[in-house]
Amino acid sequence: MYSYENYYKVKDEIEKRRLRAREEADARADELRALSPKIREIDEELSGTSMLLFKTACNGGNLSSIKERNKKLVAARRAEIVRLGYPEDYTDVKYFCKACSDTGYIDGTKLCSCLRKELIRATIQSSGIGDLIETQSFDNFDLECYNDNPEVYEKMKANLSIAKAYAQSFSKSSGNLLLTGKTGTGKTHISTAIAREVIHKGYDVLYDSIHNILSEFEADKFSPPYSRSEPESSKYLECDLLIIDDLGTEFSTQFTVACIYNLINTRLNKGLSTIISTNLDSQSLADKYEGRILSRLLSKGTKVLSFVGKDKRIFR
Numbered sequence: 189m190y191s192y193e194n195y196y197k198v199k200d201e202i203e204k205r206r207l208r209a210r211e212e213a214d215a216r217a218d219e220l221r222a223l224s225p226k227i228r229e230i231d232e233e234l235s236g237t238s239m240l241l242f243k244t245a246c247n248g249g250n251l252s253s254i255k256e257r258n259k260k261l262v263a264a265r266r267a268e269i270v271r272l273g274y275p276e277d278y279t280d281v282k283y284f285c286k287a288c289s290d291t292g293y294i295d296g297t298k299l300c301s302c303l304r305k306e307l308i309r310a311t312i313q314s315s316g317i318g319d320l321i322e323t324q325s326f327d328n329f330d331l332e333c334y335n336d337n338p339e340v341y342e343k344m345k346a347n348l349s350i351a352k353a354y355a356q357s358f359s360k361s362s363g364n365l366l367l368t369g370k371t372g373t374g375k376t377h378i379s380t381a382i383a384r385e386v387i388h389k390g391y392d393v394l395y396d397s398i399h400n401i402l403s404e405f406e407a408d409k410f411s412p413p414y415s416r417s418e419p420e421s422s423k424y425l426e427c428d429l430l431i432i433d434d435l436g437t438e439f440s441t442q443f444t445v446a447c448i449y450n451l452i453n454t455r456l457n458k459g460l461s462t463i464i465s466t467n468l469d470s471q472s473l474a475d476k477y478e479g480r481i482l483s484r485l486l487s488k489g490t491k492v493l494s495f496v497g498k499d500k501r502i503f504r
Contacts, residue, residue: 206290355385369495391428
């Protein structure tokens with residue numbers, strides 16, 4: 189589900205929002221106490237009765253008279269605020285989210301919609317495709333681009349249907365997708381649309397090119413010992429859904445081959461889902477990668493979607 193990093197970052201932002209709302213309310217109360225001796229006196233008495241309520245409750249005493257006195261003090265305070273020309277709730281805490289009072293949870297246990305919304309936003313930003321998610325979805329994947337060829341149209345329609353079903357029923361163990369086809373045939377759009385749906389379900393998604401992924405592994409390999417608490421590349425091994433773009437465009441070395449094998453194999457062993465996009469066809473994949481990598485690319489349960497047709501980036 190949502191990464192710990194995103195969760196604690198968002199939770200910290202919401203807590204700061206809560207503290208800011210309280211500080212602003214305190215400042216407004218100070219402002220009125222400076223204007224009105226009556227409000228200052230009432231606040232002092234209310235502060236004292238709060239402690240009296242606590243002590244009386246601890247001793248098992250009767251609270252009704254104290255509560256009644258507090259009720260009258262609060263009413264008198266509000267009347268004085270209105271007399272000064274302010275709204276009666278002027279010194280109340282104005283939380284950004286009234287439903288959870290900026291705690292992020294309803295009744296202390298249920299995730300509030302405000303926290304969920306911020307987690308989705310943070311996950312989109314950290315996914316690597318924040319901007320694309322705003323413009324590319326299943327709804328605007330235009331099948332009409334393939335209308336000039338009925339066979340191509342039916343193929344792409346089937347790909348769209350499979351991708352939608354994958355996103356709608358996604359779980360960590362949904363299995364892998366291998367998207368093959370030339371540049372501009374819709375692989376990135378479909379990948380982005382899947383990511384959009386999966387993120388809104390509450391899963392942690394990462395989208396990156398094979399070049400950037402290999403660079404992260406290389407940086408970790410040659411970084412000084414104990415320079416960081418956790419390797420940056422570990423995120424690719426742990427996220428709920430990893431989308432790898434441009435597989436096959438990397439320069440093959442002993443190191444890159446080992447990294448690609450480790451990445452795909454580790455995620456398979458953990459039962460985590462991966463989407464791989466490549467411009468190579470099946471024969472080119474077989475020519476480029478050794479058997480143990482190819483067998484994992486085409487592991488049991490992997491769905492291969494072949495993207496066909498003209499380059500949409502040119503013919504649009």
